[in-house]
Amino acid sequence: MIELDEARRAFLLRAALAAVAGAGIGTVPESLAQAQPTQHQHSAQPAVHPHPSSARGFGAFFNDDDAATVAALTERLMPGAPGKPGALDAGVLNYIDLALVGAYFDMQDFYRRGLNSLEAYCQKTHKESFVKLGDARQNEVIAALANGKATEFDWPRPQAFFNTLRTHTVEGMFADPIHGGNKDFAGWRLVDFPGAHPVFSQADMLSKNAFAGDQYIGLQSRAPRRRA
Amino acid sequence: MATEKTDVVIVGAGAAGGILAAELGRAGMKVIGLERGPRLATKDFAPQDELRFFQRQDLRPNVKRQPVTWRPNTKSRATPIPSQSYGNQAGGGTVHYGAVSWRFHEDDFKVRSHTIARYGASAIPEDSSVIDWPVSYTELEPYYDRIEYEIGVSGKAGNLQGRKIDGGNVFEAPRQREFPLPPLQVDQVGVTFDAATKKLGYHPFSTPRAILSQPYKGRPACSYCGFCQGFGCHIGAKSSTLVTNLPDADATNNFKLITNAMVYHINTDNSGRATGVSYYGPDGSADNTIEAEIVIVAPFVYDSVRLLLLSKTDKFPNGLANSSSHLGRHLMSHIGARVFAAFDDRHINVYMGPSAQKHTIDDFNGDNFDHSKLGFIRGSQISAGPAGLEGGPIASAMNMPPPPGVPNWGEGYRDFFAKYYTRYLAMTGQTEELPYPNQIIDLDPDIRDAWGLPAPRMTYDWRRPNELKRIEFVNEKMLEIGRAMGATHVWRAPSSPGTPGSHHQGGTRMGSNPKESVVNKFGQTWDIPNLFVIGSSTFPTSSGFNPTLTIQALAYMSADAIIKQYRKSPGPLIRA
Ligand SMILES: Cc1cc2nc3c(=O)[nH]c(=O)nc-3n(C[C@H](O)[C@H](O)[C@H](O)COP(=O)(O)OP(=O)(O)OC[C@H]3O[C@@H](n4cnc5c(N)ncnc54)[C@H](O)[C@@H]3O)c2cc1C
Ligand code: SF4
Numbered sequence: 018m019i020e021l022d023e024a025r026r027a028f029l030l031r032a033a034l035a036a037v038a039g040a041g042i043g044t045v046p047e048s049l050a051q052a053q054p055t056q057h058q059h060s061a062q063p064a065v066h067p068h069p070s071s072a073r074g075f076g077a078f079f080n081d082d083d084a085a086t087v088a089a090l091t092e093r094l095m096p097g098a099p100g101k102p103g104a105l106d107a108g109v110l111n112y113i114d115l116a117l118v119g120a121y122f123d124m125q126d127f128y129r130r131g132l133n134s135l136e137a138y139c140q141k142t143h144k145e146s147f148v149k150l151g152d153a154r155q156n157e158v159i160a161a162l163a164n165g166k167a168t169e170f171d172w173p174r175p176q177a178f179f180n181t182l183r184t185h186t187v188e189g190m191f192a193d194p195i196h197g198g199n200k201d202f203a204g205w206r207l208v209d210f211p212g213a214h215p216v217f218s219q220a221d222m223l224s225k226n227a228f229a230g231d232q233y234i235g236l237q238s239r240a241p242r243r244r245a
Numbered sequence: 246m247a248t249e250k251t252d253v254v255i256v257g258a259g260a261a262g263g264i265l266a267a268e269l270g271r272a273g274m275k276v277i278g279l280e281r282g283p284r285l286a287t288k289d290f291a292p293q294d295e296l297r298f299f300q301r302q303d304l305r306p307n308v309k310r311q312p313v314t315w316r317p318n319t320k321s322r323a324t325p326i327p328s329q330s331y332g333n334q335a336g337g338g339t340v341h342y343g344a345v346s347w348r349f350h351e352d353d354f355k356v357r358s359h360t361i362a363r364y365g366a367s368a369i370p371e372d373s374s375v376i377d378w379p380v381s382y383t384e385l386e387p388y389y390d391r392i393e394y395e396i397g398v399s400g401k402a403g404n405l406q407g408r409k410i411d412g413g414n415v416f417e418a419p420r421q422r423e424f425p426l427p428p429l430q431v432d433q434v435g436v437t438f439d440a441a442t443k444k445l446g447y448h449p450f451s452t453p454r455a456i457l458s459q460p461y462k463g464r465p466a467c468s469y470c471g472f473c474q475g476f477g478c479h480i481g482a483k484s485s486t487l488v489t490n491l492p493d494a495d496a497t498n499n500f501k502l503i504t505n506a507m508v509y510h511i512n513t514d515n516s517g518r519a520t521g522v523s524y525y526g527p528d529g530s531a532d533n534t535i536e537a538e539i540v541i542v543a544p545f546v547y548d549s550v551r552l553l554l555l556s557k558t559d560k561f562p563n564g565l566a567n568s569s570s571h572l573g574r575h576l577m578s579h580i581g582a583r584v585f586a587a588f589d590d591r592h593i594n595v596y597m598g599p600s601a602q603k604h605t606i607d608d609f610n611g612d613n614f615d616h617s618k619l620g621f622i623r624g625s626q627i628s629a630g631p632a633g634l635e636g637g638p639i640a641s642a643m644n645m646p647p648p649p650g651v652p653n654w655g656e657g658y659r660d661f662f663a664k665y666y667t668r669y670l671a672m673t674g675q676t677e678e679l680p681y682p683n684q685i686i687d688l689d690p691d692i693r694d695a696w697g698l699p700a701p702r703m704t705y706d707w708r709r710p711n712e713l714k715r716i717e718f719v720n721e722k723m724l725e726i727g728r729a730m731g732a733t734h735v736w737r738a739p740s741s742p743g744t745p746g747s748h749h750q751g752g753t754r755m756g757s758n759p760k761e762s763v764v765n766k767f768g769q770t771w772d773i774p775n776l777f778v779i780g781s782s783t784f785p786t787s788s789g790f791n792p793t794l795t796i797q798a799l800a801y802m803s804a805d806a807i808i809k810q811y812r813k814s815p816g817p818l819i820r821a
Pocket of ligand 1: 256257258259260261262279280281282305329330331332333334335336337338339341342343344345346347474475506507508509543544545546548601748779780781791792793794796
């Protein structure tokens with residue numbers, strides 16, 4: 018599993034980086050660079066289909082800069098690590114990108130303005146865009162959103178922006194893959210949720226151990242289940 | 246312009262409306278039900294999608310199109326509440342409820358006299374408006390029995406005709422016979438909760454639920470899928486109004502349901518009679534009217550109050566049925582105290598099985614314990630299940646704040662949640678709240694709904710001394726239980742900032758005095774005898790129990806009174 022996770026993370030990170038580079042922002046953010054892939058990009062796992070459009074991990078709403086920022090923000094909220102799928106692995110960016118032209122279309126300006134304010138705040142305090150800050154400084158920025166101390170925000174307020182990002186990250190990690198996140202059940206693998214099982218037996222319910230079932234069940238897809 | 250005539254028109258085809266439709270139709274009355282939402286079927290609930298049904302509240306009122314607003318006091322401006330605890334389609338809230346189905350205690354119906362007898366009048370907070378119900382448990386018992394058997398409720402008696410039975414709720418009021426179905430299967434939440442509460446000398450039991458533990462009346466038993474509260478049941482094992490009373494109403498051939506019909510006005514004439522209602526059709530058309538001999542308002546608390554206020558006339562200048570000026574007052578909700586327990590030595594797998602309030606202790610509810618030295622009255626049901634009463638990971642991540650010292654994002658949170666999502670349970674103290682006359686519902690002057698109607702506005706703050714002390718007490722009890730479970734981490738959630746909790750009640754309270762109440766015990770308005778209001782808006786006090794079984798029992802009682810008394814001699818059912 019670890020190899021696969023690594024490969025998937027690497028792949029997604031590269032996609033996010035491509036977006037940044039494409040937008041001409043410049044150098045590779047530390048946070049992304051240190052997780053640079055070395056191998057296994059074309060793992061044998063059937064669920065991964067590196068395809069030019071899906072490779073971007075977005076395309077319905079965000080522009081390249083905003084996509085890179087949201088990718089980096091959500092990865093800080095739910096960071097991936099070997100054996101622990103994170104927001105990039107789960108395609109949280111894709112989830113939010115789709116939701117903003119679907120169920121959350123009325124939050125487009127909320128994101129636009131929030132991201133603009135974030136950029137202004139990062140420029141003011143660190144003279145850099147969020148994506149170019151290292152993990153530690155990115156964490157500081159997010160903490161300032163969460164505790165409301167970040168300046169340069171009018172609407173949305175920084176806490177509201179943080180809360181929404183957190184909520185949408187949770188949704189993108191754990192909602193059924195049908196909604197564009199939780200890719201290859203990354204979120205469910207992280208917490209060991211087996212998905213939409215229509216039946217649990219009395220033995221399942223009384224067990225003090227991890228659920229014994231051998232499948233992740235999604236609304237359109239299934240996958241073999243092994244404890245990560 | 247559509248005008249139809251009928252014997253009875255019912256606003257809202259939910260828990261209360263469904264029963265009245267079936268009963269009055271069975272008695273030969275022509276009934277039209279108006280429901281603002283669609284009529285769905287079991288096959289519509291196949292997608293077990295936590296995002297759609299739990300998180301985005303697909304089956305609940307849409308808080309943007311159908312806002313209900315709240316402000317803590319008259320000096321602040323109201324904003325829409327983030328979720329509403331009732332229905333938005335045929336079957337109402339029972340389509341997606343947790344199906345927890347309680348009979349109230351005997352003293353829940355006489356909080357005032359019972360409290361005075363046991364603790365003296367000074368025990369009742371001066372600023373509260375506690376009264377006795379005009380109906381007793383004994384009077385309602387046959388109707389509780391009726392609903393339990395009609396729809397199928399699973400549980401074990403704890404008090405059979407006065408005989409206490411271990412394993413059931415030994416604090417329950419006496420019941421004449423057993424539940425129609427045995428308790429639902431126990432899971433690791435129930436096992437863990439039972440062991441700890443028994444160790445502490447309490448009396449745990451499987452919560453009675455309107456979910457089939459065995460096949461019943463042609464419907465299958467629960468398959469323990471866990472996508473339960475917030476969801477429609479994908480096999481029809483949850484005894485919702487949609488699969489019980491509404492099909493019964495259809496079978497009478499006297500019932501017609503009009504869906505996507507948003508009632509905006511109750512019509513009255515100069516003599517002071519209700520003549521019918523007007524509604525917006527699915528295309529937004531406003532000129533749709535039903536003329537009826539009897540008008541039954543059952544759209545839940547907010548719209549019951551709102552419709553009566555919106556329908557004011559010269560004859561009823563303060564809103565219909567409001568000669569007492571008590572319309573909209575005494576709003577109550579259940580305030581939730583929450584404690585979490587996480588385990589290193591076992592999995593709990595909280596996502597399996599019906600998700601709401603799985604196992605319960607009733608030891609600290611109502612007046613089941615001595616309050617004389619506690620400084621507050623009334624209590625709380627304490628139960629165990631998943632955070633957010635739904636077992637999926639979104640509900641847990643959104644509703645369980647991590648323990649002190651663990652952040653709610655980043656590596657620390659990821660590792661906490663990855664480890665404990667399958668190894669935690671939550672306890673909920675669902676506390677009774679006393680009524681206060683200045684906790685009100687009126688019309689929001691600023692915010693309107695999608696039809697252009699003013700939103701129902703709550704002015705409400707539960708943080709009163711009696712309630713705060715009770716919440717602290719209940720939190721301490723749950724922390725004690727969590728420690729007795731042997732959990733690695735036990736912690737509590739911060740209290741809500743005054744916001745209303747779940748299960749709103751009051752607003753058109755019943756009473757025995759027309760000067761202090763809006764309706765009599767049959768839900769008949771004191772001022773307009775052919776206008777009835779049925780639902781938890783009529784509750785004078787809230788009890789620590791979920792309201793729906795009592796709403797349903799009252800609906801049966803009202804139906805009986807309409808069929809047996811009102812039909813013979815239309816007029817007040819009770820002379821004040
Ligand atoms: C997630 C959730 C879980 C719950 N779990 C439990 C539980 O376990 N146990 C319990 O006892 N209770 C529970 N409840 C509460 C329960 O759903 C309500 O108490 C119950 O449904 C109320 O019955 P009612 O008939 O008054 O209203 P409803 O059942 O909601 O029916 C009212 C109907 O009126 C319609 N309506 C409203 N306004 C209008 C209008 N102007 N014109 C036309 N139609 C209108 C609505 O669309 C709705 O269908 C839960 C609620 C929620 C949301
Ligand atoms: S847990 Fe049981 S009652 Fe609830 S939705 Fe699943 S099958 Fe239906």
